[in-house]
Amino acid sequence: MAVDAKLLVVTEDHTQAEDIRNRVGQTFPQFLHILPKEVRREISRLQPDLVVLHETKDGMGLQLLPYIAREVPDALVVFLTERRDPIRTRDANRSGAFDILFLPDEITALEDVLNRAVKVLQEKNVKRDTATAFTWGRGNVITFYSGKGGSGRSLIAATLAQTLQLDSTAGVLLVDLNLQYGGLETYMNVTSDRSLYDLTPVLNELNDNHIRSVTVVEPNSQVELLASPADAEIAEQITEEHVERVLRAARLYYDYILVDLPTEMTTLSYTALEEADHLFYVLTPDAPAMRTLGRVLDLFDKIGVDPTDRFELILNRISRDSEISAKDVREHFPYPVIGELHEDAKKIQQFINRGKPIRKSRKERGLPVFARDVQKLAGVLLGKNADKSAS
Numbered sequence: 001m002a003v004d005a006k007l008l009v010v011t012e013d014h015t016q017a018e019d020i021r022n023r024v025g026q027t028f029p030q031f032l033h034i035l036p037k038e039v040r041r042e043i044s045r046l047q048p049d050l051v052v053l054h055e056t057k058d059g060m061g062l063q064l065l066p067y068i069a070r071e072v073p074d075a076l077v078v079f080l081t082e083r084r085d086p087i088r089t090r091d092a093n094r095s096g097a098f099d100i101l102f103l104p105d106e107i108t109a110l111e112d113v114l115n116r117a118v119k120v121l122q123e124k125n126v127k128r129d130t131a132t133a134f135t136w137g138r139g140n141v142i143t144f145y146s147g148k149g150g151s152g153r154s155l156i157a158a159t160l161a162q163t164l165q166l167d168s169t170a171g172v173l174l175v176d177l178n179l180q181y182g183g184l185e186t187y188m189n190v191t192s193d194r195s196l197y198d199l200t201p202v203l204n205e206l207n208d209n210h211i212r213s214v215t216v217v218e219p220n221s222q223v224e225l226l227a228s229p230a231d232a233e234i235a236e237q238i239t240e241e242h243v244e245r246v247l248r249a250a251r252l253y254y255d256y257i258l259v260d261l262p263t264e265m266t267t268l269s270y271t272a273l274e275e276a277d278h279l280f281y282v283l284t285p286d287a288p289a290m291r292t293l294g295r296v297l298d299l300f301d302k303i304g305v306d307p308t309d310r311f312e313l314i315l316n317r318i319s320r321d322s323e324i325s326a327k328d329v330r331e332h333f334p335y336p337v338i339g340e341l342h343e344d345a346k347k348i349q350q351f352i353n354r355g356k357p358i359r360k361s362r363k364e365r366g367l368p369v370f371a372r373d374v375q376k377l378a379g380v381l382l383g384k385n386a387d388k389s390a391s
């Protein structure tokens with residue numbers, strides 16, 4: 001009997017897709033096949049009820065689970081893989097796969113598994129349990145960008161990471177994509193001799209242990225930092241693939257992945273912007289910075305970075321003498337101002353000079369104004385995700 005449920009098969013392998021169609025096409029006449037690279041663009045438009053996600057030999061697939069879980073939270077996902085690897089099986093389970101079938105043998109069980117999934121869908125009547133909505137595999141990737149150096153990207157990313165980690169239950173990974181010395185190590189007062197590049201041999205099978213083996217932990221807040229390589233020659237060997245793989249894998253293990261970007265637009269920055277859920281733009285309240293923002297938005301348009309529902313402004317270094325207010329910014333640009341951070345030069349300089357992170361413990365007293373402003377920003381961010389999971 002035909003089932004009234006949309007089945008989406010995601011695989012690079014056309015033969016595999018055809019084989020699945022032959023097996024279950026009669027039961028699931030609403031059958032669609034797309035390639036893994038089309039998932040990000042197509043999944044929310046297609047709104048499948050069931051997804052069969054086939055992991056290819058190079059390991060792509062598992063990393064798409066978080067997207068699917070986010071974009072179509074009610075869909076049930078059956079994960080097909082050729083690799084009997086206990087860590088990947090664990091990760092697939094944690095990211096909410098309905099079932100896992102090992103190829104080639106277990107493909108014969110697919111029809112049964114799908115029928116079971118249909119029953120579950122009917123029972124749940126598509127109403128999801130809100131308590132589980134903010135779980136594994138749905139980490140938020142947030143980039144920090146500005147067209148102008150010295151705007152405060154690195155300082156804000158570091159302080160927000162500490163704040164989220166200390167004031168909530170979230171786990172935070174801070175990634176420095178300024179190749180060759182980005183400065184996050186200074187703001188976190190840690191040093192690291194490892195970087196993204198050291199993940200090269202395991203890029204296709206990244207898990208939490210791999211990521212942890214190249215991060216350094218800031219001892220007060222426990223934020224993990226993935227530092228930029230100190231060596232220019234190593235930096236040159238970092239590719240878009242490094243960035244894409246690490247961000248996708250990190251979503252499985254961290255709630256927030258904060259990515260500090262350099263001013264120049266590189267293919268690595270572009271990849272991070274493509275992957276991100278939030279594009280934070282740090283703007284100082286002056287006319288030149290506003291003009292730069294206009295140019296950056298033109299550039300995004302030209303290179304195809306879509307700001308819709310993602311682009312958010314943080315005003316930084318606000319003082320009594322500021323030429324421009326949040327209201328002015330809102331009048332000129334159709335994007336929300338989600339943070340307003342004050343100039344706090346004296347205090348911040350003291351922290352930096354003494355080699356101290358701005359946040360050290362929960363419920364700290366006497367925090368500098370800047371740190372309190374960042375707390376408000378963290379509150380907005382945490383509130384947003386709470387809204388998302390409640391809806």
Ligand SMILES: Nc1ncnc2c1ncn2[C@@H]1O[C@H](COP(=O)(O)OP(=O)(O)O)[C@@H](O)[C@H]1O
Pocket residue numbers: 146148149150151152153154155156183282316317318341342343344345346348349352370
């Ligand atoms: N709100 C602020 N108040 C005072 N100093 C700030 C503030 N924001 C940034 N700074 C200072 O400005 C300088 C540049 O900041 P940084 O975060 O490194 O900029 P970016 O990463 O955008 O190039 C640093 O010395 C930092 O301490």
Ligand SMILES: [Mg+2]
Pocket residue numbers: 153154155178182183260
């Ligand atoms: Mg910086």
